[in-house]
Amino acid sequence: MPREAFERELQRLQDELLTLGNMVEEAITAAVESLRHQDLEAAQRVIDKDREINEQRFAIERDTLILIATQQPMASDLRILAAILEITTELERMGDYAKGIAKICLMIGEEPLIKPLIDIPRMADKARDMLHRALEAFLRQDVDQARAIPTEDDEVDALYQQVYRELMTYIMSDPHNIEQANYLLWAAHNLERTADRVTNICERVIFTVTGEMTELNEDEGRSTSVEGLPA
């Protein structure tokens, strides 16, 4: 096969993307665990590590641009590189969401949680699992898997609504809960957005393989809305 050097570099970039994905997956779990156990040191570590995520993202972006400039990729090669740029951006934003959750942990501090966290860690597990499989689908160029994953976003949305309703009952029962309930709702919101961004990654997988640009969750705007909150 010709273009061995190009193929090697393309493979390396995909490996680097996977590394970035792993960093983000770990950040999501670590952020939610720090919140659940009110582990302020762990939360601070998540915040510090976000810088590494950003650096990894810039490194991939830089190398991708160099490959485009020096090798003039065409067709599916070009689509893969465009997708890598897009996916690194999505991952970096997911990293920011995790950092946001860690910051919430610090803001709540040592004040006792108004309730044990059950559904928020479930949301995190689900979002992380979806992300992991979406990146697998990208590396394997698996269109079927890319189409299937976004349908699971409904589960995350359902958990989000459950968290919302539950926190409302805490607020109504005691106005002193308002501040913390608001923080926890933001943590849940970040996880809900994380899962939405997994859908964007899946769209890029389909684009990479077929060249089609499709919207996989066209009702995303509706499904992320919560009664009483703007969509």
Next chain:
Amino acid sequence: MRPKIRVDHLSFYYGDKQALFDISMEIRERQITALIGPSGCGKSTFLRCLNRMNDTIPGTRLEGRVLLDGQDVYAPGTDVVDLRRRVGMVFQRPNPFPQSIFDNVAFGPRVLGLCRGRDELEEVVERSLRDVRLWDEVKDNLKQDALSLSLGQQQRLCIARVIAVQPEVILMDEPCSALDPIVTLGIEELMKRLREQYTIVIVTHNMQQAARVSDWTGFFWLGRLVEMGPTGDVFTRPQQKLTEDYITGRAG
């Protein structure tokens, strides 16, 4: 958009050897159409069918039709000289005549009797040289031997020579393959300007050039037209696997 040239089921033979197989294509007016493909795929042969340049090669045979503004250029009674005025050609290596710069550009209008008097001829020469952005470089040395110009200047001179006879279509067969990258970019810019007035068909094995310069791209393989479409589509999401393999460097 009305096609300037329509090719219907064109097949071409060098003796017993078939070089082109049943090619149909529309070439849009005032657009740049690039033909790409590996060496020997038939793209130059195809280009030369469009203004009957292959007529001069003994033992060749053609089937199908080439319609220029709806008129079959292979119909009996076609004035081939007039056809080649309307459909001009620029070649791989600049091929100025061993004459002065002025006489090179004036050659076509003189032979075809397009100008009345010296003044009109001078106007045509100046306009043609201006159109290819060569005028400022040579206006004080029009009597200089054309062969003393740099290669890039010679190629622009050859393009000026073509447009001096007011063609409608310009065929370019690897017009930049003898030129350095900067001069090449200059010729490409020139093509984009000429496109406002002329229909251009360019054969190139430089895919990046096809991608940079053309509106439409056709991919030839073993004498067949595999795929033709808007350049942006062909280079980002080709419809045929063979096109994909070729433009990503995995075939050919």
